[in-house]
Amino acid sequence: YGLSSEHPAPRFFRDCTEPKKSYDAVIIGGGGHGLAAAYYLAKDYGITNVAVLEKGYIGGGNTGRNTTIVRSNYLTPEGVNFYDASVKLYEDLSEELDLNLFYSTRGHFTLAHTESAMRTMRWRAEVNKHVGVESYVVGPEEISKACPQLDISCSGQAPILGALYHAPGSVARHDAVAWGYAKEADRMGVEIFQMTEVTGIDTKGGKVVGVNTSKGYISTNRVLSAVAGFTPRITEMVDLKTPIVIHPLQACVSEPMKPWLDTILVSGSLHVYVSQSSRGELVMGSSLDPYEFHSTRSSLDFVEGLTTHITDMFPFLSNVKVVRQWAGMADITPDFAPIMGKTPLEGFYLDAGWGTWGFKATPISGKTMAETIAKDMAPDLIKSFRLSRFEDYELTGEKGAASVGH
Ligand code: FAD
Ligand code: PYC
Numbered sequence: 001y002g003l004s005s006e007h008p009a010p011r012f013f014r015d016c017t018e019p020k021k022s023y024d025a026v027i028i029g030g031g032g033h034g035l036a037a038a039y040y041l042a043k044d045y046g047i048t049n050v051a052v053l054e055k056g057y058i059g060g061g062n063t064g065r066n067t068t069i070v071r072s073n074y075l076t077p078e079g080v081n082f083y084d085a086s087v088k089l090y091e092d093l094s095e096e097l098d099l100n101l102f103y104s105t106r107g108h109f110t111l112a113h114t115e116s117a118m119r120t121m122r123w124r125a126e127v128n129k130h131v132g133v134e135s136y137v138v139g140p141e142e143i144s145k146a147c148p149q150l151d152i153s154c155s156g157q158a159p160i161l162g163a164l165y166h167a168p169g170s171v172a173r174h175d176a177v178a179w180g181y182a183k184e185a186d187r188m189g190v191e192i193f194q195m196t197e198v199t200g201i202d203t204k205g206g207k208v209v210g211v212n213t214s215k216g217y218i219s220t221n222r223v224l225s226a227v228a229g230f231t232p233r234i235t236e237m238v239d240l241k242t243p244i245v246i247h248p249l250q251a252c253v254s255e256p257m258k259p260w261l262d263t264i265l266v267s268g269s270l271h272v273y274v275s276q277s278s279r280g281e282l283v284m285g286s287s288l289d290p291y292e293f294h295s296t297r298s299s300l301d302f303v304e305g306l307t308t309h310i311t312d313m314f315p316f317l318s319n320v321k322v323v324r325q326w327a328g329m330a331d332i333t334p335d336f337a338p339i340m341g342k343t344p345l346e347g348f349y350l351d352a353g354w355g356t357w358g359f360k361a362t363p364i365s366g367k368t369m370a371e372t373i374a375k376d377m378a379p380d381l382i383k384s385f386r387l388s389r390f391e392d393y394e395l396t397g398e399k400g401a402a403s404v405g406h
Helices: 032-045 077-091 093-097 115-131 140-146 174-187 228-238 300-313 359-375 380-385
Strands: 025-028 050-053 108-112 135-138 162-166 191-193 198-204 207-213 216-219 223-225 245-254 264-267 272-276 282-286 322-332 339-342 348-352
Touching (some): 032 174, 032 359, 050 174, 077 093, 077 115, 108 140, 115 162, 140 162, 174 191, 198 228, 223 228, 228 348, 245 300, 264 300, 282 300, 300 322, 339 380, 359 380
Parallel strands (some): 025 050, 025 223, 050 191
Antiparallel strands (some): 108 162, 135 162, 198 207
8 A cells, every 4th residue: 555546555544625605613633632622522422413623734833843741740739630630631541542642651751950949849749649649759879771872971061960750751652642643533534634824714703614724714613722832823813912932942962772671761851851662762852942933943052051951961872873963942931830611701711831841742732622612511521721810810830840951
């Protein structure tokens, strides 16, 4: 299959080209979140007259650009509960979607190089344990045992004092997550349109009535925006103010090596993190770029800084080559928690503010946004992520746990 025009490769989902005139719901964005919401709308609520509109190709946004870390070792009880529900869905997802997502549980170490970082690790460990999530503080000996290749002194630059160890920390194949949700949503009747851009949202009397697209007008009274780094472009269509700002987040991979790194390591102080993929590449990234920028351009500055710090941790990697680097557009909120749920515009639902932390949330965000759309009411699990928290001064402060230092 796939070798000739008589035997084209089997498709994951139908090749939908012309949208119908009307749908029960329209989802903007064919990333993991939009596709997962479509899947759970169909599976949990039988709502299948749904169109997913993707301006490029599915998974081509941050879903296909992230470094695939899945974990629930957050700082607030609301965050830990939410991400823990996602980890649980991920654990059975390959079977549920009938597709190998290469979900691989490795254990996740957040390294602490200072006493103040150790304090945050203890804090997170206590909150995690309280909510029933397996995280605890470990010393340098336990870190060395799990990763003997790591130079605990970090070449004398920033000796490691300890770490937060999180047993469920995992990696997965990111594009397969998008394909799996697309495949199963399509099978239940959802229509997925690639190369189809939403250019406007039509409203009447404070309600959504349709969307303008590069393939014509579609009537609908329910629209979900799940566009991550493009969120400001969509919210400005309906005059909705959010505190989201867009910063680049960059990553890279090394040439493949035989497996040697079993765990996932994150260093907030050195601003780097690393895991080894099932293909043998080291998957590496650093903190957000410090400027607002709506672009997926990657930079030499990033890869120079990153490789300097990675070789502080692993001096033996100095001759290993970086083979690809890229950037995504991270939609950052002031409290480093997402924005999910209803908005003041009736029928317009928002799934955004996923910044550097949204891949791990793909299953639970899809499930809870599907519930919000189906019932026109957000479930309790996402109430602390509502947009109105910024007016009520009830932030959900996750900065200390969002990913690497910011
Ligand atoms: P996306 O995958 O970006 O999908 C949005 C889609 O909307 C895009 O495909 C886009 O083309 C489409 N779109 C935009 N505008 C329109 C329009 N007008 N009409 C139609 N379609 C439109 N998170 C983790 O949990 N763990 C990690 O290890 C991790 N690492 C990361 C590393 C990097 C380098 C980056 C950039 C991010 C990382 N993240 C991580 C964050 C994570 O990638 C995102 O939060 C998550 O993928 C967001 O998924 P999404 O489906 O909401 O958005
Ligand atoms: O959320 O764990 C995370 C993460 C790591 C790198 C980017 N995000």
